Amino acid sequence: MSPELIIALISGAALFGVGIYGALSQTNLVMIMMGVELILAGAMVNLVAFWRYLHPDNPAGQMFVLIIMTVMAIEMAVGFGVAIARFRAKGSVEMEEATELKG
Amino acid sequence: MTAQMFFIGFFGLAGVWFGIVVFRTYSMVRSALALLFSQTALGAMFLSMQAEFLGVLQIMMMATEMSIMAIFMVMFMMDPGGLGTMDMTHQKRLSLITGFVSFVAAVAVAVFVDWGPVATTFPDAAQQTVDLGLELLNRSMLIFEMAGVTILTAMIAATAVAIQPLKRGKEK
CATH class of the missing domain: 1.20.5 (Single alpha-helices involved in coiled-coils or other helix-helix interfaces)
Known part of the structure; x- marks a missing residue:
């Protein structure tokens, strides 16, 4: 097995772990979005590594990376839309205060 | 150790380190900049893996995306400069354990799975x-x-x- 592939996969795993920690531990909406960005970045590193070292002849691997980038952009756009709406309504984007939908 | 392996490891480490800095600093602007550096390091990692198009795309896209994020941080945060050292975290212990377990599980899959033969030929940029x-x-x-x-x-x-x-x- 290629050591370059393993190094890339371990980097992706570390980014995924850091992103999970950030998304779960932060109370601010924008910081939670940063955690999700890191999780997606971890997935992207894995996809590029798999494409490069296992199937470089198949460009569908690159296509997957473009889809992840699209998901990142959508997450940012919708997240900031929600953040603006929340800030207008409550004056804060702290998610600990967002308990309106609690049963 | 080949030069490619060194640069992939170096930029991977830089990406992870800046990812950790995102949640360690009190300044929100520094957080956004750390995320920008993390994503740029990943772009450089893609370039090291000879994925030129994806590397350049990653750097260009994340540079604009994170700059916008920094502006939003300044607009929304009560203390964007981090001068008051306000703690904005909760369930820290649970989050740390979950993050660590996810990392270990992903590394175990990466190391113990047989991914098959490595490609010997590779198309140019x-x-x-x-x-x-x-x-x-x-x-x-x-x-x-x-x-x-x-x-x-x-x-x-x-x-x-x-x-x-x-x-x-x-x-x-």
Whole structure:
């Protein structure tokens, strides 16, 4: 097995772990979005590594990376839309205060 | 150790380190900049893996995305400079354990799974771009178009959510 592939996969795993920690531990909406960005970045590193070292002849691997980038952009756009709406309504984007939908 | 292996490891480490810095600093602007550096390091890692198109795309896209994020941070945060050292975390222990367990599980999968033979031939940068272009306009065209439409829908939805609500019944 290629050591370059393993190094890339371990980097992706570390980014995924850091992103999970950030998304779960932060109370601010924008910081939670940063955690999700890191999780997606971890997935992207894995996809590029798999494409490069296992199937470089198949460009569908690159296509997957473009889809992840699209998901990142959508997450940012919708997240900031929600953040603006929340800030207008409550004056804060702290998610600990967002308990309106609690049963 | 080859030069490629060294640079992949170096930029991977830099990406992870800046990812950790995002949640360690009290300054929100520094957080956004750390995320920008993390994503840029990943772009450099892609370049080290000879994925030129994806590397350049990653750096260009994340530079603009994170700059916008920094502006939003300054707009929304109560203490964007981090001068008051306000703690904005909760369930820290649970989050740390979950993050660590996820990391260990992903590393175990990466190390113990047999991924099959490594490719010996690799297309050059120009050929990669040609292949991707043909892929986008042939087999994956529907997926590509759907991604475009989804972005457009997200933009409209985000604007609709963020727009100032009309005050009905109020005389002009």
